[in-house]
Amino acid sequence: MARLSRLAWAVAAVVLGLGVLAAGLEAMGYGAAPALGALWSGAFGSWYAFTSTTLVRAVPLILIGLGIAIAFRGGALNIGAEGQFYAGAIAATWVALHAGERPAPVAIIAVLLAAALAGVLWVALPVWLKLRFGVIEVISTLLLVFVAELLVSLMVLGPLQERGHIYPQSDAIPDSARLPLIAGTRLHAGFLLALALGAALWFVFSRTWWGFKLRAVGLGPRAAEVSGRIDSQRVGATALFLSGAMAGLAGGVEVSGVSYALYPNLSPGYGFTAIAVALLAGLHPAGVVITGILFGALEAGAGAMQREAGVPATAVYVVEAVIIIVALLATAPKGGWSGARVMRRKRPVASRAS
């Protein structure tokens, strides 16, 4: 029942978002119908469009979104997945360029492992700050996004710059370090990896003690410690590490499956969009796969909308923003702004214990 109402909220969010976009387009003098038509055909118009643009863009969103679902379930608010994504992309590029001449499966596994590990390392500082000094991870993970972006610039102008030393990007990685493509499309094996990880997480969340512990810590850290004798801090730290690993892996998959090189602006904000993906999915892995594809479609369709209807691609951010707001409303605790009311109710009771 709860799940059904979640689904209703999600559908309502998407419909409302598209409605606001259509109204905005009409108001600005664009034809809403041709623009939305272009959006649709760009995303789902053909098998090629669906696989090679929508699903290709969905892969990083799903991978990062799954990681964010892990963190948020455990009450750890990892907002800086974008930074962990770039850390993974840097590590993947470095390993691919230095060790990529090995046989394909070995090279690919090494690249992806390095990427995941880099994501873990990138989140290690926020974890340490949190455990040692109580620094809120929302801030520390977010700030490290900027550091990661600057590190990418540094890399592509320094140690990882292409051989000609002209462009701010790396050399293309060797073929053996590239993920295989699915026949006739630009969709790479990373999509299958994302589906497999989604299924694995669904199982972990619903069937294992660790998955349950994670949720208990997220919903009631005191009770988890006192009644469950669970080390909340440790569970929270593990959740952050795993979500960093997923975001790093997404960076590696993007380099190894799509861009084949490192350059700034490799990500059009995947790490941030993925937060909306995870929230809209109610932190459920299957939901993350679906909403990841939905957001992939929006981004893919945005390009088509710009080409064919002359509407700026950024217009789809209206849809994303509306979806995020509705998703937050759906997950907000009952009563909304009830803080003050609760206090007023509690005060006389507290004063009874003299």
Added chain:
Amino acid sequence: MGLSRSSDGTLSRVPPVFELTGIQKRFGSVQALDGADFTLRPGEIHALLGENGAGKSTLMHIAYGLVRSDTGDVRVDGVVRRISSPRQARELGIGMVHQHFTSVPALTVAENIALAAGWAVVPNQLRDRTRRLSERLGLPLDPDQRAGRLSVALKQRLEIVKALAGDARILLLDEPTAVLAPAEAEELLRVVRVFTEAGGSAVLITHKLDEVLRAAERVTVLRQGTVTYAGTVAGQTVESLTSAMIGPESNRSSFTSLQPAAPRATAKRELIRLQSLELSRESGYGIAIRPAALVIGSGEIVGIAAVEGNGQRELLRAVAGRIVRLRGRLEVAQPVAFIPEDRTSEGLVPELDLTENVALGLGLDAPWIRRGWIRWGEGRARTADLLQEFGITASGPRARAVSLSGGNQQKLIVARELSRGPAVIVAENPTRGLDVVAASAIHARLRSAAAAGAAVLFHSSDLDEVLALAERVIVVARGVIAEVPPQASRATIGAMMLGGDG
């Protein structure tokens, strides 16, 4: 302390500065105050005594405008006033020092005082003004120090300066010495005396009888919302004050209908053993339990009588394995059942369903959770059994815990904890906030667990409950554990709880 006590005769001719008459206050089903009177005269330290829940804080919160009384009058300098906010109280010259610190840790001393007194924030002026004020009051403070960095005693001093910043003539102190070491408490009382000698009047809420006898001129004792004694301290003793607080032996009690368990004479297996155990406070600062020895055997129900904050919480949690010991030996038979005080933040996760809450408590001990895998179907069946066995009213094992009444939530926690077949049961206020029927159901469960061989160690802030349920009572006062002799009177226990030995 240079002041000699004026006799009551001379003081009574002076009109009171502050007067509360016929105050009634009801919170839900609890009559917190039932026609209480309170009179404060100029230049006196007036102690306000009473057990937990006797209505002391409520009375002072009414005086300070934090709580509205249902009936009754408040007079300041003989004029009836309606004090509906702390701001109004401050304008009338009333300042309050709360039980808990109310300073903003990140702000400086000067900024905190400005905030409380409503000064305009002009940095340089603020510093001088603070310095002048604190020197005038004889309470020196560094204006630029951040409040969060002050020691406990200095934080307390800041609270007092804040309360007096608005030229208060009446100072209400809610258990100001509870957090202080003896020497610091002494210093604080000296400061209060300086204030009253300069013409101010102070109300001192406290649990500590020796403090009352040493520092106060007059005392008002509250019991269950009514005044049982009001008058001079002179001529009073620890015993007389205790009996005013706790009441006569034949006290009305919600637990009297329950039969205390008969002590068993058979040889017992030792299940809990403490040897020179020392515990630090949960806050991490200071000692909660001083070197203590205690042995509890199979089948025993041991009740801890103690006033809030004397170390009983740490003792219970150490036995339950929830906090680590500082020094000494602690042996507890496993498994241990633990019923924490706060059911909705520590005992349960309200958003989780009942099966999940059972899983949370049992963890890997549950037969349906093996090697990290959870078989939810089996868990729900077992939870449904528990609901039936313990008479818990719920729509089923999938109901969320938040949908249950307080009594049913508590029963669920008890059911979960007893289902692990514990050797030792530790409970903090196991029936707080429950009606008599639910409370006696939980008592019955604890008794039958003890009859089946478990050792039960519990604390209740309600002395009646301790006496009704326990067959053996221990007192924890200021971190010292003392055994209560069998057949001891309520007054004796009360005096032990309050550390009447000084």
